Amino acid sequence: MPHLDHRAFVNDCRDERGVGHHTLRAYAQDLRTFARFTEAHRLSDPLSKDDILAYHRHLRDALGAKPATIERRLVTLKSYFAWREDRNSALPSPFADVRISVRIPRRLPRPIDRDTLRAVLHEGEDTFAVRSKSGADDAIAASQNDVTILIIKLLIVTGLRISELTNVKVRDVSHDGSQILVNGKGNRERIVFVPNHKLQEELRHFLEARYAQSGSSAPLFLNTGGRRLRSATFRKRLRALSRRLGIEPHLTPHRFRHSAATLLIEEGIDIRMVQALLGHASLRTTEIYVRVSNHALRRALERADILDVLRN
Structure with missing residues (x-):
């Protein structure tokens, strides 16, 4: 052998x-x-x-x-x-003359529709009360549900993989909550931006609380036991939220990533900018979201059916 x-x-x-x-x-x-x-x-x-x-x-x-x-x-x-x-050149590769073609069906990603996203965000309205004074003494103690909703919002606006977000440390977030340094696939670092001002404020107040509790080198997100929140734990939270809101199929972190990419392209953001945001090494990986957007466009046009409108 x-x-x-x-x-x-x-x-x-x-x-x-x-x-x-x-x-x-x-x-x-x-x-x-x-x-x-x-x-x-x-x-x-x-x-x-x-x-x-x-x-x-x-x-x-x-x-x-x-x-x-x-x-x-x-x-x-x-x-x-x-x-x-x-x-060891005495052990040649048996793949030298092998030509195997494996046909992989190209599955389109399944982003979350806008109405469902609105329902999820409505669940977390006013999650963090923004205080007039900032600082460690005003640190806000966030509940598990607060943290879940905050992570969801960040996934929607940044398109991060859940493993990238759960590995973020307090020091990786800018003081104003406007950008996050993440370590992606292949240990490639990139900066993602948080463009929404209200979300920046929520993240900033949460950041102050975490810094006051554990310092700058601690994980940003913790589980109920006080250890780094793991991807699998967050997936369980999403399943529970899906059951509570009656969402089928259930929410997953990667569906939020798909949604982030699809929404940005539908809103006219250049595909290369979306590629940089998602941390894709190849533009081909990002191009699939253009197809998803075209699929949405086709459904919208079929619903409108201009010829039928003109006949009536």
């Missing part, structure tokens, strides 16, 4: 390429899946093109993996063998 040096590969991706935690975890999972396959089929080095094709069939037919999962696992494996060959 070939020896797959998972840990060294993952560590190298982290240290040399700055790959994010979630991607590293996916790499390790992908390589473990292949290791189980090689063990079950008693494969040994040097692996061949036929071994890779057999693994592709195994993923597709035996495991019933989705096309996107198959593509990711093969891409991980190809990267691993290229890395291994670079370290």
